[in-house]
Amino acid sequence: MHWKQTTAYRWANNVFHLYYDGFKSMTVGKTLWFVILIKLFIIFVILKLFFFPNFLKEKAPKGNEAAYVSSQITGRAE
Numbered sequence: 001m002h003w004k005q006t007t008a009y010r011w012a013n014n015v016f017h018l019y020y021d022g023f024k025s026m027t028v029g030k031t032l033w034f035v036i037l038i039k040l041f042i043i044f045v046i047l048k049l050f051f052f053p054n055f056l057k058e059k060a061p062k063g064n065e066a067a068y069v070s071s072q073i074t075g076r077a078e
Helices: 007-024 028-051 055-059 066-077
Strands: none
Touching: 007 028, 028 055
8 A cells, every 4th residue: 555545644644734725715813823923922932931941050160050959959948
């Protein structure tokens, strides 16, 4: 049997064409997806850069990050 005749291939092909045709015929939806992508970019890139610094890079010596985390966890538990 050829791989293009398998049930999984036909199912995946149908799902792909469902979404492809749906996105192709969108008008307002394209704008909404653009807004969603901009929001995700802001959340994951901009906020990460400015509000979530890399504490391990600042506090732990290079190569001993695991030991630093271990000491912080056990030190707080006592």
